[in-house]
Amino acid sequence: MPTRKLIVDGKEIEADDSVTLLQACEQAGAEIPRFCYHERLSVAGNCRMCLVEWVGAPKPQASCALQVRDIFPNKDGTPAKINTTSPYARKAREGVMEFLLINHPLDCPICDQGGECDLQDQAMGYGRAAFHRFNENKRAVEDKYMGPLIKTIMTRCIQCTRCVRFATEVAGVPDLGATGRGEDMEITTYLEKAFASELSGNVVDLCPVGALTSKPYAFNARPWELRKTESIDVMDAQGSNIRVDARGSQVMRVLPRLNEDVNEEWISDKARHACDGLSRQRLDRPYVRVNGKLKPATWAEAFAAIAAKISETSPDKMAAVVGDLSAAEEIKALKDLMGALSVTNLDCRQDGAKLGGPRQTYLFNTGIAGVEAADAILLVGANPRWDAPVLNARIRKTWLATGPAIANIGPAVDLTYPVMQLGDDLSVLEAIANGSHAFAKTLKDAARPMIILGAGTVARADGAAILKLAARIAGDTGMIGPKGTPAEGGWNGFNILHTAASRVGALDLGFVPGAGGRDVAAIVDGAQKGAIDFIYLLGADEFDVAHLGRAFVVYQGSHGDAGAHHADVVLPGAAYTEKDGLYVNFEGRVQQAGRAVFPPGEAREDWAIIRALSDVLGRRLPYDNRETLRAAIIKDAPHFAKIGEAPVHADTKPATWSNIGQAGALDSQKLGQTFAGYYQTNPIARSSETMARCAKEIGQGVVQMAAE
């Protein structure tokens, strides 16, 4: 890579030709103020705040829009001299700041951006505090409707166009634009329709001023009064890194954290805005069903009711199901408790996914960052835009950068990048497996092809047969092996796109039917036929809980959703913001959530509830604190010790891959989507008013709640 020498603030550096002057100055340790420049967006160069002095140049230079390769040395051959702090540069920026503030309202005291506003901060450095020269009226701009998540106060807008570029480039939903020009330029959605992207909340973070702020969070808190906790999102299985901001006992908002390997700096709207569901519909005390009605009870009474039922039930008539939002700790505790009771009817796959066995067979093996190296992608019944919006943005980024061939078997949906729609019939998958379909050749010719199976696809009755076909395609087209090396350890293009945050962790810990045990469908069946008398639901709401016959149901979880409605004993647990739980994302990366607040009322951390129950049942679990529990988890699954690391991608052992799925006949049923809508897919999101409003105003179908 060619480089050239620059002298930045008297310090000589060797800058890469391909970077901008702004980046070069930052390498030299200089701090350049900016509004429109953002490293993940295209360069606009319209705010002019990043002006620097290039000694000898006739004008100050916008460093974000000046490539290092365009900076020529001085006539005598000495490197070009760049000053970022000289009076000349400073004066230029002060001039820009004065222009920006001409029309910017002085409403910081009532502005939600106050305290975390780029304009506020930079005005401290470059504002003309002593006097101002503008006596005319300020320009006022009408506020625009941008949907239920984005509040607009457009008079504050400084036309940096970050939001427009984000919508067009990253989100791939070109709804935002700048109409008019000059003083009358306005940022708006087309005819003020809602900004229909699952990543829309990110424009609030991008906005350097208070023009776009969070509507649900409006006037709720100031940044300096919030307690910030680093955590992990559980609204999808991507494990986006988040920061939970809480005040007192309430989670006020959720913001993204930077993690290049997982979510870059974006999070989905569900991750960001479902947090108001954390304080609604909460289970804050134990309940026991008496004469058909749930009555408040004490922990001791609830445990006693459970112990009484367990003592009269034989292990083969007991079952336990783990839900989609559980952390590894409680899954391990429940598994150990059920093991102590000799129960084998265990399952974590509420949707009936035909997954299990070696780890590589149920992971998103390519890895999220690995997607960027793919050159052919086959989606099978996966809608990443809803299943994992941030992953979808990564696929789009890949498409923009290298233009891989992307094909979709499943319902035709707009994924924000062009996709070859191959229809929603499984015969297409068979044709690709047989090599008779044109896309089979595309996959075969590709250096690094990948296949993505949707969670709903492997959950079908013929899921095992589909898995088998997919594994065959993976094997035949060389998806698994040392063909090309993205980061390390070869290429593995076989991917399952999970939607449940707990799923991979639960599969890692082996929360699947033991010898002769029943899976979820068989548990429901058994409950209806009287073969199952006792069911322990750990936050499990997403399967047919309404039809468990006369079985005694214990529901442990955070929200009064479907599971709790049908329970005989309700044990109040903690939501993901209320425990230091371990979650494993779909690529197999173990990450730790952080406790931002305490569980409400009498609710407790879930593993502690199970530990306490085990004591009552006379089968005390051998851990008294989180550390010993973690040690037990690591003993079961050593990768839990490596927090933050994704597994190495490729495992080419034929034994692993020939055992995936089961050959069988395919149903004639068309491929569907995992979810019928984006916004209300779990108990927290269903309790969230914001998510309900999104579903109503943006409208992408509302998931049917389980009938009472």
Place this chain on the structure above:
Amino acid sequence: MSLRRLAPPDMQPAGFAFSADNAAWAVKEIAKYPQGRQASAVIALLWRGQEQEGWVTHPMIESIAQMLSMPFIRVLEVATFYTMFNLVPVGTYLVQVCTTTPCWLAGSDAVMDACKKHIHPHPHTVSADGKFSWMEVECLGACVNAPMLQMGKDFYEDLTGPITEKLIADFRAGKDPKPGPQNKRHTSEPEGGATTLLEDVAKPKKPSKPKPGAAT
């Protein structure tokens, strides 16, 4: 310049379609640009649409966006950026009065007053008989014949208040006034006729070749 927004929904027509001729022209226009760059034709199409309908309508924007595979907002951005696109209905005769400095100094206020009196007190508003509307525009490049106005593709120059009133009356009566200077001036010659270059200009002599070695 002022805020440029689409006309309110009750003013908008139900649909838009290019006439057969214009549609054929549009296909050729779009084909001028390489594959994937069809959006480059947006200004040409909007302009032709405006020539056909008189103004840029909401259905026109969406129809052109679909023809060019562009998001609606991108076409709206273009239509609101350029003041040459009329976003509200115009009369059969659209009077564009230049009010930039030379015209203003030469009396464009009187021209505007005539429009206000005989068309409508407000610009961008169709007159009661539906035939006229007027608007202020920036310099149209005929400063030497200031003040002036543009009607369709023609310039009417060297105006005064009364002349403008007569022009409007003539158009209203269905007459076809002659474009150009309205004060008997010939193009941009001085008022009262030419004052210089009155005699025939002699054919220019061949430039004599410099003698070799003359330049030192």
